[in-house]
Amino acid sequence: MTKTSERTPMDWDQRFRDETTPWERQGLHPAFQDWRDNGAFDDVARVIVPGCGRSHELQAFAAQGKAAIGADLSETALAWQKAHLEKAGLSAELIEADILLWRPDAPLDAVYEQTFLCAIPPRLREEYEQAVHAWLKPGGKLFALFMQKEEPGGPPYGCAIPAMQDLFPEDRWVWPDGEPVPYPHPSLSGKPELATILTRR
Ligand SMILES: C[S@@+](CC[C@H](N)C(=O)[O-])C[C@H]1O[C@@H](n2cnc3c(N)ncnc32)[C@H](O)[C@@H]1O
Structure with missing residues:
Protein backbone atom coordinates (compact mmCIF):
# COMPACT_ATOMS: atom_id res chain seq x y z
CA MET A 1 0.00 0.00 0.00
CA THR A 2 1.02 3.66 -0.25
CA LYS A 3 4.14 4.32 1.78
CA THR A 4 5.00 7.86 0.80
CA SER A 5 3.41 10.03 -1.83
CA GLU A 6 2.64 13.58 -2.80
CA ARG A 7 -0.70 13.30 -1.03
CA THR A 8 0.68 11.68 2.10
CA PRO A 9 4.28 12.70 2.79
CA MET A 10 4.40 10.89 6.15
CA ASP A 11 5.20 7.18 5.98
CA TRP A 12 2.55 6.18 8.49
CA ASP A 13 3.11 2.45 8.12
CA GLN A 14 6.76 2.92 9.05
CA ARG A 15 5.70 4.85 12.15
CA PHE A 16 3.63 1.88 13.29
CA ARG A 17 6.40 -0.59 12.46
CA ASP A 18 8.88 1.57 14.42
CA GLU A 19 6.44 2.06 17.31
CA THR A 20 6.91 5.84 17.07
CA THR A 21 3.26 6.62 17.67
CA PRO A 22 3.05 9.39 20.31
CA TRP A 23 -0.52 10.21 19.31
CA GLU A 24 -1.81 6.90 20.68
CA ARG A 25 -3.88 6.78 23.82
CA GLN A 26 -3.67 3.62 25.88
CA GLY A 27 -7.39 2.98 25.90
CA LEU A 28 -10.56 4.75 24.89
CA HIS A 29 -10.55 8.49 24.36
CA PRO A 30 -12.34 10.10 27.34
CA ALA A 31 -14.49 12.10 24.92
CA PHE A 32 -15.60 8.83 23.32
CA GLN A 33 -16.49 7.48 26.75
CA ASP A 34 -18.44 10.62 27.62
CA TRP A 35 -20.34 10.57 24.31
CA ARG A 36 -21.07 6.85 24.72
CA ASP A 37 -22.18 7.24 28.33
CA ASN A 38 -24.49 10.17 27.59
CA GLY A 39 -26.16 8.36 24.69
CA ALA A 40 -24.69 10.40 21.86
CA PHE A 41 -24.08 7.22 19.83
CA ASP A 42 -27.49 5.67 20.48
CA ASP A 43 -28.92 6.56 17.05
CA VAL A 44 -25.77 5.52 15.21
CA ALA A 45 -26.06 2.25 13.28
CA ARG A 46 -23.21 2.64 10.79
CA VAL A 47 -20.06 4.59 11.60
CA ILE A 48 -16.63 5.10 10.09
CA VAL A 49 -13.39 5.79 11.95
CA PRO A 50 -11.14 7.33 9.27
CA GLY A 51 -7.42 7.06 9.94
CA CYS A 52 -8.24 4.63 12.76
CA GLY A 53 -4.64 3.53 13.23
CA ARG A 54 -4.47 1.30 16.31
CA SER A 55 -7.07 3.28 18.25
CA HIS A 56 -9.52 1.38 20.44
CA GLU A 57 -12.72 3.17 19.43
CA LEU A 58 -13.33 0.96 16.39
CA GLN A 59 -13.61 -2.11 18.61
CA ALA A 60 -15.75 -0.19 21.08
CA PHE A 61 -18.22 0.73 18.34
CA ALA A 62 -18.29 -2.92 17.22
CA ALA A 63 -18.85 -3.99 20.82
CA GLN A 64 -21.89 -1.70 20.94
CA GLY A 65 -23.35 -3.56 17.94
CA LYS A 66 -22.65 -0.83 15.42
CA ALA A 67 -21.67 -1.59 11.83
CA ALA A 68 -18.23 -0.09 12.19
CA ILE A 69 -15.76 0.71 9.44
CA GLY A 70 -12.10 1.27 10.19
CA ALA A 71 -10.05 2.87 7.45
CA ASP A 72 -6.36 3.53 7.18
CA LEU A 73 -3.47 3.70 4.74
CA SER A 74 -1.37 1.52 7.01
CA GLU A 75 -1.55 -2.23 6.56
CA THR A 76 0.29 -2.64 9.88
CA ALA A 77 -2.35 -0.67 11.76
CA LEU A 78 -5.18 -2.55 10.06
CA ALA A 79 -3.54 -5.90 10.84
CA TRP A 80 -3.50 -4.81 14.49
CA GLN A 81 -7.20 -3.91 14.29
CA LYS A 82 -8.04 -7.24 12.64
CA ALA A 83 -6.14 -9.24 15.28
CA HIS A 84 -7.73 -7.36 18.18
CA LEU A 85 -11.21 -7.59 16.73
CA GLU A 86 -10.81 -11.33 16.25
CA LYS A 87 -9.43 -11.77 19.75
CA ALA A 88 -12.49 -9.98 21.15
CA GLY A 89 -14.89 -11.95 18.93
CA LEU A 90 -15.95 -8.75 17.17
CA SER A 91 -16.19 -7.75 13.55
CA ALA A 92 -15.79 -4.54 11.62
CA GLU A 93 -15.17 -3.64 8.01
CA LEU A 94 -11.53 -2.71 7.44
CA ILE A 95 -10.59 -0.58 4.44
CA GLU A 96 -6.97 -0.09 3.45
CA ALA A 97 -7.07 3.04 1.31
CA ASP A 98 -6.54 6.74 1.01
CA ILE A 99 -9.93 7.19 2.59
CA LEU A 100 -10.48 10.71 1.30
CA LEU A 101 -11.00 9.13 -2.14
CA TRP A 102 -13.48 6.49 -0.87
C1 LIG B 1 -1.93 10.47 13.97
S1 LIG B 1 -2.47 8.91 13.43
C2 LIG B 1 -3.97 8.68 14.37
C3 LIG B 1 -4.42 7.26 14.45
C4 LIG B 1 -5.68 7.04 15.31
N1 LIG B 1 -6.79 7.86 14.87
C5 LIG B 1 -5.41 7.27 16.78
O1 LIG B 1 -6.05 8.15 17.38
O2 LIG B 1 -4.55 6.57 17.34
C6 LIG B 1 -3.09 9.27 11.80
C7 LIG B 1 -3.61 8.04 11.08
O3 LIG B 1 -4.20 8.43 9.84
C8 LIG B 1 -3.78 7.52 8.82
N2 LIG B 1 -3.88 8.24 7.56
C9 LIG B 1 -3.21 9.35 7.19
N3 LIG B 1 -3.62 9.77 5.98
C10 LIG B 1 -4.60 8.90 5.59
C11 LIG B 1 -5.44 8.81 4.45
N4 LIG B 1 -5.37 9.71 3.46
N5 LIG B 1 -6.34 7.81 4.38
C12 LIG B 1 -6.42 6.89 5.39
N6 LIG B 1 -5.67 6.94 6.49
C13 LIG B 1 -4.76 7.92 6.59
C14 LIG B 1 -2.39 7.11 9.23
O4 LIG B 1 -1.97 5.90 8.65
C15 LIG B 1 -2.54 7.04 10.75
O5 LIG B 1 -2.98 5.77 11.17
Missing part, protein backbone atom coordinates in the same frame (compact mmCIF):
# COMPACT_ATOMS: atom_id res chain seq x y z
CA ARG A 103 -17.27 6.75 -0.97
CA PRO A 104 -19.74 4.36 0.75
CA ASP A 105 -22.40 2.38 -1.09
CA ALA A 106 -25.00 3.87 1.28
CA PRO A 107 -24.81 6.96 3.50
CA LEU A 108 -23.42 6.58 7.00
CA ASP A 109 -24.89 7.80 10.28
CA ALA A 110 -21.66 8.99 11.82
CA VAL A 111 -17.98 9.73 11.45
CA TYR A 112 -15.75 9.50 14.51
CA GLU A 113 -12.68 11.71 14.10
CA GLN A 114 -9.63 11.38 16.35
CA THR A 115 -6.19 12.73 15.37
CA PHE A 116 -6.91 12.24 11.68
CA LEU A 117 -7.74 15.71 10.38
CA CYS A 118 -4.71 17.07 12.24
CA ALA A 119 -2.55 14.37 10.65
CA ILE A 120 -3.26 15.08 6.98
CA PRO A 121 -1.53 17.87 5.07
CA PRO A 122 -3.60 21.06 5.45
CA ARG A 123 -3.95 21.34 1.68
CA LEU A 124 -6.20 18.24 1.86
CA ARG A 125 -8.59 19.74 4.40
CA GLU A 126 -11.22 20.85 1.90
CA GLU A 127 -11.08 17.37 0.38
CA TYR A 128 -11.59 15.97 3.88
CA GLU A 129 -14.67 18.14 4.44
CA GLN A 130 -16.11 17.10 1.08
CA ALA A 131 -15.47 13.44 1.82
CA VAL A 132 -17.07 13.53 5.28
CA HIS A 133 -20.06 15.43 3.89
CA ALA A 134 -20.43 12.86 1.11
CA TRP A 135 -20.18 9.90 3.52
CA LEU A 136 -22.88 11.14 5.87
CA LYS A 137 -26.63 11.11 5.45
CA PRO A 138 -28.42 14.45 6.06
CA GLY A 139 -28.62 14.70 9.83
CA GLY A 140 -25.56 12.47 10.19
CA LYS A 141 -23.00 13.38 12.83
CA LEU A 142 -19.32 14.18 12.75
CA PHE A 143 -17.91 13.45 16.20
CA ALA A 144 -14.92 15.76 16.02
CA LEU A 145 -11.88 16.16 18.23
CA PHE A 146 -10.09 19.22 16.92
CA MET A 147 -6.41 19.24 17.92
CA GLN A 148 -5.28 22.59 19.29
CA LYS A 149 -1.70 23.55 18.51
CA GLU A 150 -0.33 27.03 18.01
CA GLU A 151 3.14 26.14 16.68
CA PRO A 152 3.32 26.03 12.89
CA GLY A 153 3.96 22.80 11.03
CA GLY A 154 2.99 19.24 11.72
CA PRO A 155 1.69 16.66 11.89
CA PRO A 156 -0.15 17.30 14.05
CA TYR A 157 -1.37 20.45 12.36
CA GLY A 158 -3.44 22.71 14.56
CA CYS A 159 -7.19 22.79 14.01
CA ALA A 160 -8.15 26.12 15.58
CA ILE A 161 -11.89 26.64 15.91
CA PRO A 162 -12.10 29.69 13.59
CA ALA A 163 -10.37 27.65 10.87
CA MET A 164 -12.75 24.77 11.53
CA GLN A 165 -15.74 27.11 11.27
CA ASP A 166 -14.47 28.14 7.85
CA LEU A 167 -13.85 24.53 6.84
CA PHE A 168 -17.26 23.31 8.06
CA PRO A 169 -19.49 26.23 7.04
CA GLU A 170 -22.94 26.86 8.46
CA ASP A 171 -24.65 26.22 5.12
CA ARG A 172 -23.37 22.61 5.17
CA TRP A 173 -23.01 21.88 8.90
CA VAL A 174 -24.92 22.71 12.07
CA TRP A 175 -22.59 23.71 14.90
CA PRO A 176 -23.96 23.08 18.40
CA ASP A 177 -24.58 25.86 20.85
CA GLY A 178 -21.99 26.10 23.59
CA GLU A 179 -18.24 25.82 23.66
CA PRO A 180 -16.38 22.67 22.53
CA VAL A 181 -15.13 20.59 25.46
CA PRO A 182 -11.33 20.38 25.92
CA TYR A 183 -9.61 17.02 26.45
CA PRO A 184 -5.83 17.36 26.99
CA HIS A 185 -3.81 14.79 25.08
CA PRO A 186 -1.75 12.66 27.51
CA SER A 187 1.38 12.46 25.35
CA LEU A 188 1.34 15.30 22.80
CA SER A 189 2.54 17.85 25.39
CA GLY A 190 -0.94 17.96 26.84
CA LYS A 191 -2.29 19.70 23.77
CA PRO A 192 -6.06 19.93 24.08
CA GLU A 193 -8.42 18.32 21.64
CA LEU A 194 -11.73 20.17 21.45
CA ALA A 195 -14.72 17.87 21.28
CA THR A 196 -17.79 18.88 19.35
CA ILE A 197 -20.52 17.21 17.31
CA LEU A 198 -21.30 18.70 13.91
CA THR A 199 -24.50 17.75 12.11
CA ARG A 200 -24.45 17.41 8.34
CA ARG A 201 -27.21 19.40 6.65
Whole structure:
Protein backbone atom coordinates (compact mmCIF):
# COMPACT_ATOMS: atom_id res chain seq x y z
CA MET A 1 0.00 0.00 0.00
CA THR A 2 1.02 3.66 -0.25
CA LYS A 3 4.14 4.32 1.78
CA THR A 4 5.00 7.86 0.80
CA SER A 5 3.41 10.03 -1.83
CA GLU A 6 2.64 13.58 -2.80
CA ARG A 7 -0.70 13.30 -1.03
CA THR A 8 0.68 11.68 2.10
CA PRO A 9 4.28 12.70 2.79
CA MET A 10 4.40 10.89 6.15
CA ASP A 11 5.20 7.18 5.98
CA TRP A 12 2.55 6.18 8.49
CA ASP A 13 3.11 2.45 8.12
CA GLN A 14 6.76 2.92 9.05
CA ARG A 15 5.70 4.85 12.15
CA PHE A 16 3.63 1.88 13.29
CA ARG A 17 6.40 -0.59 12.46
CA ASP A 18 8.88 1.57 14.42
CA GLU A 19 6.44 2.06 17.31
CA THR A 20 6.91 5.84 17.07
CA THR A 21 3.26 6.62 17.67
CA PRO A 22 3.05 9.39 20.31
CA TRP A 23 -0.52 10.21 19.31
CA GLU A 24 -1.81 6.90 20.68
CA ARG A 25 -3.88 6.78 23.82
CA GLN A 26 -3.67 3.62 25.88
CA GLY A 27 -7.39 2.98 25.90
CA LEU A 28 -10.56 4.75 24.89
CA HIS A 29 -10.55 8.49 24.36
CA PRO A 30 -12.34 10.10 27.34
CA ALA A 31 -14.49 12.10 24.92
CA PHE A 32 -15.60 8.83 23.32
CA GLN A 33 -16.49 7.48 26.75
CA ASP A 34 -18.44 10.62 27.62
CA TRP A 35 -20.34 10.57 24.31
CA ARG A 36 -21.07 6.85 24.72
CA ASP A 37 -22.18 7.24 28.33
CA ASN A 38 -24.49 10.17 27.59
CA GLY A 39 -26.16 8.36 24.69
CA ALA A 40 -24.69 10.40 21.86
CA PHE A 41 -24.08 7.22 19.83
CA ASP A 42 -27.49 5.67 20.48
CA ASP A 43 -28.92 6.56 17.05
CA VAL A 44 -25.77 5.52 15.21
CA ALA A 45 -26.06 2.25 13.28
CA ARG A 46 -23.21 2.64 10.79
CA VAL A 47 -20.06 4.59 11.60
CA ILE A 48 -16.63 5.10 10.09
CA VAL A 49 -13.39 5.79 11.95
CA PRO A 50 -11.14 7.33 9.27
CA GLY A 51 -7.42 7.06 9.94
CA CYS A 52 -8.24 4.63 12.76
CA GLY A 53 -4.64 3.53 13.23
CA ARG A 54 -4.47 1.30 16.31
CA SER A 55 -7.07 3.28 18.25
CA HIS A 56 -9.52 1.38 20.44
CA GLU A 57 -12.72 3.17 19.43
CA LEU A 58 -13.33 0.96 16.39
CA GLN A 59 -13.61 -2.11 18.61
CA ALA A 60 -15.75 -0.19 21.08
CA PHE A 61 -18.22 0.73 18.34
CA ALA A 62 -18.29 -2.92 17.22
CA ALA A 63 -18.85 -3.99 20.82
CA GLN A 64 -21.89 -1.70 20.94
CA GLY A 65 -23.35 -3.56 17.94
CA LYS A 66 -22.65 -0.83 15.42
CA ALA A 67 -21.67 -1.59 11.83
CA ALA A 68 -18.23 -0.09 12.19
CA ILE A 69 -15.76 0.71 9.44
CA GLY A 70 -12.10 1.27 10.19
CA ALA A 71 -10.05 2.87 7.45
CA ASP A 72 -6.36 3.53 7.18
CA LEU A 73 -3.47 3.70 4.74
CA SER A 74 -1.37 1.52 7.01
CA GLU A 75 -1.55 -2.23 6.56
CA THR A 76 0.29 -2.64 9.88
CA ALA A 77 -2.35 -0.67 11.76
CA LEU A 78 -5.18 -2.55 10.06
CA ALA A 79 -3.54 -5.90 10.84
CA TRP A 80 -3.50 -4.81 14.49
CA GLN A 81 -7.20 -3.91 14.29
CA LYS A 82 -8.04 -7.24 12.64
CA ALA A 83 -6.14 -9.24 15.28
CA HIS A 84 -7.73 -7.36 18.18
CA LEU A 85 -11.21 -7.59 16.73
CA GLU A 86 -10.81 -11.33 16.25
CA LYS A 87 -9.43 -11.77 19.75
CA ALA A 88 -12.49 -9.98 21.15
CA GLY A 89 -14.89 -11.95 18.93
CA LEU A 90 -15.95 -8.75 17.17
CA SER A 91 -16.19 -7.75 13.55
CA ALA A 92 -15.79 -4.54 11.62
CA GLU A 93 -15.17 -3.64 8.01
CA LEU A 94 -11.53 -2.71 7.44
CA ILE A 95 -10.59 -0.58 4.44
CA GLU A 96 -6.97 -0.09 3.45
CA ALA A 97 -7.07 3.04 1.31
CA ASP A 98 -6.54 6.74 1.01
CA ILE A 99 -9.93 7.19 2.59
CA LEU A 100 -10.48 10.71 1.30
CA LEU A 101 -11.00 9.13 -2.14
CA TRP A 102 -13.48 6.49 -0.87
CA ARG A 103 -17.27 6.75 -0.97
CA PRO A 104 -19.74 4.36 0.75
CA ASP A 105 -22.40 2.38 -1.09
CA ALA A 106 -25.00 3.87 1.28
CA PRO A 107 -24.81 6.96 3.50
CA LEU A 108 -23.42 6.58 7.00
CA ASP A 109 -24.89 7.80 10.28
CA ALA A 110 -21.66 8.99 11.82
CA VAL A 111 -17.98 9.73 11.45
CA TYR A 112 -15.75 9.50 14.51
CA GLU A 113 -12.68 11.71 14.10
CA GLN A 114 -9.63 11.38 16.35
CA THR A 115 -6.19 12.73 15.37
CA PHE A 116 -6.91 12.24 11.68
CA LEU A 117 -7.74 15.71 10.38
CA CYS A 118 -4.71 17.07 12.24
CA ALA A 119 -2.55 14.37 10.65
CA ILE A 120 -3.26 15.08 6.98
CA PRO A 121 -1.53 17.87 5.07
CA PRO A 122 -3.60 21.06 5.45
CA ARG A 123 -3.95 21.34 1.68
CA LEU A 124 -6.20 18.24 1.86
CA ARG A 125 -8.59 19.74 4.40
CA GLU A 126 -11.22 20.85 1.90
CA GLU A 127 -11.08 17.37 0.38
CA TYR A 128 -11.59 15.97 3.88
CA GLU A 129 -14.67 18.14 4.44
CA GLN A 130 -16.11 17.10 1.08
CA ALA A 131 -15.47 13.44 1.82
CA VAL A 132 -17.07 13.53 5.28
CA HIS A 133 -20.06 15.43 3.89
CA ALA A 134 -20.43 12.86 1.11
CA TRP A 135 -20.18 9.90 3.52
CA LEU A 136 -22.88 11.14 5.87
CA LYS A 137 -26.63 11.11 5.45
CA PRO A 138 -28.42 14.45 6.06
CA GLY A 139 -28.62 14.70 9.83
CA GLY A 140 -25.56 12.47 10.19
CA LYS A 141 -23.00 13.38 12.83
CA LEU A 142 -19.32 14.18 12.75
CA PHE A 143 -17.91 13.45 16.20
CA ALA A 144 -14.92 15.76 16.02
CA LEU A 145 -11.88 16.16 18.23
CA PHE A 146 -10.09 19.22 16.92
CA MET A 147 -6.41 19.24 17.92
CA GLN A 148 -5.28 22.59 19.29
CA LYS A 149 -1.70 23.55 18.51
CA GLU A 150 -0.33 27.03 18.01
CA GLU A 151 3.14 26.14 16.68
CA PRO A 152 3.32 26.03 12.89
CA GLY A 153 3.96 22.80 11.03
CA GLY A 154 2.99 19.24 11.72
CA PRO A 155 1.69 16.66 11.89
CA PRO A 156 -0.15 17.30 14.05
CA TYR A 157 -1.37 20.45 12.36
CA GLY A 158 -3.44 22.71 14.56
CA CYS A 159 -7.19 22.79 14.01
CA ALA A 160 -8.15 26.12 15.58
CA ILE A 161 -11.89 26.64 15.91
CA PRO A 162 -12.10 29.69 13.59
CA ALA A 163 -10.37 27.65 10.87
CA MET A 164 -12.75 24.77 11.53
CA GLN A 165 -15.74 27.11 11.27
CA ASP A 166 -14.47 28.14 7.85
CA LEU A 167 -13.85 24.53 6.84
CA PHE A 168 -17.26 23.31 8.06
CA PRO A 169 -19.49 26.23 7.04
CA GLU A 170 -22.94 26.86 8.46
CA ASP A 171 -24.65 26.22 5.12
CA ARG A 172 -23.37 22.61 5.17
CA TRP A 173 -23.01 21.88 8.90
CA VAL A 174 -24.92 22.71 12.07
CA TRP A 175 -22.59 23.71 14.90
CA PRO A 176 -23.96 23.08 18.40
CA ASP A 177 -24.58 25.86 20.85
CA GLY A 178 -21.99 26.10 23.59
CA GLU A 179 -18.24 25.82 23.66
CA PRO A 180 -16.38 22.67 22.53
CA VAL A 181 -15.13 20.59 25.46
CA PRO A 182 -11.33 20.38 25.92
CA TYR A 183 -9.61 17.02 26.45
CA PRO A 184 -5.83 17.36 26.99
CA HIS A 185 -3.81 14.79 25.08
CA PRO A 186 -1.75 12.66 27.51
CA SER A 187 1.38 12.46 25.35
CA LEU A 188 1.34 15.30 22.80
CA SER A 189 2.54 17.85 25.39
CA GLY A 190 -0.94 17.96 26.84
CA LYS A 191 -2.29 19.70 23.77
CA PRO A 192 -6.06 19.93 24.08
CA GLU A 193 -8.42 18.32 21.64
CA LEU A 194 -11.73 20.17 21.45
CA ALA A 195 -14.72 17.87 21.28
CA THR A 196 -17.79 18.88 19.35
CA ILE A 197 -20.52 17.21 17.31
CA LEU A 198 -21.30 18.70 13.91
CA THR A 199 -24.50 17.75 12.11
CA ARG A 200 -24.45 17.41 8.34
CA ARG A 201 -27.21 19.40 6.65
C1 LIG B 1 -1.93 10.47 13.97
S1 LIG B 1 -2.47 8.91 13.43
C2 LIG B 1 -3.97 8.68 14.37
C3 LIG B 1 -4.42 7.26 14.45
C4 LIG B 1 -5.68 7.04 15.31
N1 LIG B 1 -6.79 7.86 14.87
C5 LIG B 1 -5.41 7.27 16.78
O1 LIG B 1 -6.05 8.15 17.38
O2 LIG B 1 -4.55 6.57 17.34
C6 LIG B 1 -3.09 9.27 11.80
C7 LIG B 1 -3.61 8.04 11.08
O3 LIG B 1 -4.20 8.43 9.84
C8 LIG B 1 -3.78 7.52 8.82
N2 LIG B 1 -3.88 8.24 7.56
C9 LIG B 1 -3.21 9.35 7.19
N3 LIG B 1 -3.62 9.77 5.98
C10 LIG B 1 -4.60 8.90 5.59
C11 LIG B 1 -5.44 8.81 4.45
N4 LIG B 1 -5.37 9.71 3.46
N5 LIG B 1 -6.34 7.81 4.38
C12 LIG B 1 -6.42 6.89 5.39
N6 LIG B 1 -5.67 6.94 6.49
C13 LIG B 1 -4.76 7.92 6.59
C14 LIG B 1 -2.39 7.11 9.23
O4 LIG B 1 -1.97 5.90 8.65
C15 LIG B 1 -2.54 7.04 10.75
O5 LIG B 1 -2.98 5.77 11.17
